[in-house]
Amino acid sequence: MMNEDSASGSSDQLQILRDKLRRFAKERDWDQFHSPKNLAMALSVEAAELMEHFQWLSEADSQSMPNEKRTKIREEVADVFLYLIRLADKLDIDLAAAAEGKIEINASKYPIQKARGNNKKYTDL
Numbered sequence: 001m002m003n004e005d006s007a008s009g010s011s012d013q014l015q016i017l018r019d020k021l022r023r024f025a026k027e028r029d030w031d032q033f034h035s036p037k038n039l040a041m042a043l044s045v046e047a048a049e050l051m052e053h054f055q056w057l058s059e060a061d062s063q064s065m066p067n068e069k070r071t072k073i074r075e076e077v078a079d080v081f082l083y084l085i086r087l088a089d090k091l092d093i094d095l096a097a098a099a100e101g102k103i104e105i106n107a108s109k110y111p112i113q114k115a116r117g118n119n120k121k122y123t124d125l
Contacts, residue, residue, distance in 0.1 A: 011096035018089050021082060039087040046083055050076035 025031050053073050054062050065073065088095045109122035118125065 011094070014085060014095050017082070018085050021086050022089065025086070034086060034090060036087060036090050039083055039090060043080060043083040043087060046076060046079040050080055 025034055050073065053065075053069060053076065085095065087093075088098070110125070114125040115122075
């Protein structure tokens, strides 16, 4: 579980990445293309590219990837993360705060005594 210091550090790192992405887009005059709709679509495309690496693999194979494949997956994970940061920036969403809030919501939806070792949706617990 994150303590206040680690949450603050994560938030600082996210702000640094957000600012780098702002500069990156500004230098290329890409803000005109970075509407929330376009960023959400790009995020979905990158998530699909990430999923392609796992398509048709067994559970065991998905957990023991060769290094070359892991490198490609790492790049796709980064693409998803960067588009998510950019989208949150455009929508003025504090990602760290949103994630902390969502963990709290999920904790109430999935109480330990009901959810431990169970993969059912909260409505079916």
